[in-house]
Amino acid sequence: EAGVTQSPTHLIKTRGQQATLRCSPISGHTSVYWYQQALGLGLQFLLWYDEGEERNRGNFPPRFSGRQFPNYSSELNVNALELEDSALYLCASSFPAGGETQYFGPGTRLLVL
Amino acid sequence: AQSVTQLDSQVPVFEEAPVELRCNYSSSVSVYLFWYVQYPNQGLQLLLKYLSGSTLVKGINGFEAEFNKSQTSFHLRKPSVHISDTAEYFCAVSRAAGNKLTFGGGTRVLVKP
Numbered sequence A: 001e002a003g004v005t006q007s008p009t010h011l012i013k014t015r016g017q018q019a020t021l022r023c024s025p026i027s028g029h030t031s032v033y034w035y036q037q038a039l040g041l042g043l044q045f046l047l048w049y050d051e052g053e054e055r056n057r058g059n060f061p062p063r064f065s066g067r068q069f070p071n072y073s074s075e076l077n078v079n080a081l082e083l084e085d086s087a088l089y090l091c092a093s094s095f096p097a098g099g100e101t102q103y104f105g106p107g108t109r110l111l112v113l
Numbered sequence B: 001a002q003s004v005t006q007l008d009s010q011v012p013v014f015e016e017a018p019v020e021l022r023c024n025y026s027s028s029v030s031v032y033l034f035w036y037v038q039y040p041n042q043g044l045q046l047l048l049k050y051l052s053g054s055t056l057v058k059g060i061n062g063f064e065a066e067f068n069k070s071q072t073s074f075h076l077r078k079p080s081v082h083i084s085d086t087a088e089y090f091c092a093v094s095r096a097a098g099n100k101l102t103f104g105g106g107t108r109v110l111v112k113p
Helices: none
Strands: A005-007 A010-013 A019-024 A031-038 A042-050 A053-057 A064-068 A074-078 A087-094 A108-112 B003-006 B010-014 B019-021 B023-026 B032-038 B044-050 B056-058 B064-068 B073-078 B087-094 B107-112
Touching: A005 A087, A010 A019, A019 A087, A019 A108, A031 A074, A042 A064, A042 A074, A074 A087, B003 B087, B010 B019, B019 B107, B023 B032, B023 B087, B032 B064, B032 B073, B044 B056, B044 B064, B044 B073, B073 B087
Parallel strands: A010 A108, B010 B107
Antiparallel strands: A005 A019, A019 A074, A031 A042, A031 A087, A042 A053, A064 A074, A087 A108, B003 B023, B019 B073, B023 B073, B032 B044, B032 B087, B056 B064, B064 B073, B087 B107
């Protein structure tokens, strides 16, 4: 069974640009979570989507947004990129909706120059 | 709100020696507890979890952890480590199914030959 997949693996952008990161959950999983792992800041919760709706949001500015599609895959969009947005962005999925165990993908490493 | 403290940021250990990684949490409600491992340049892999029941939890790769409610701890142990256990280990809690994970700062384990 395929695990959580994320694309791209690496992304290089310049300050002020927009970045789009993608995540496909494990088949049958309906919840998708996004986390940021920035140097020195640890792992921080960004967003939780379930059944196409945003269920919870971490302490991040509105320029971090996303959506979940009918096939349960998800996109994370980061607008007006800042240097401190450079980080590893991890996606996780769980089943059933709100299942207690989250399974993580390999991450997308975003570098903002 | 909950918080997680991993008391050791780095733990050097010789091959075949035992290792213990300490995790303490703070929460006003019951929580689920997790240990994840992150190998270099990879995502997070679930090692084990405590949801309820027996306080001694066995996970993959020979790891085990013990939940101690009175001390609000969930320490991870392995009786004999291998070089391949070199990685960063994260303790995490969630308040309930479907909720965000709150992570500790991580413990880097370096296994020396």
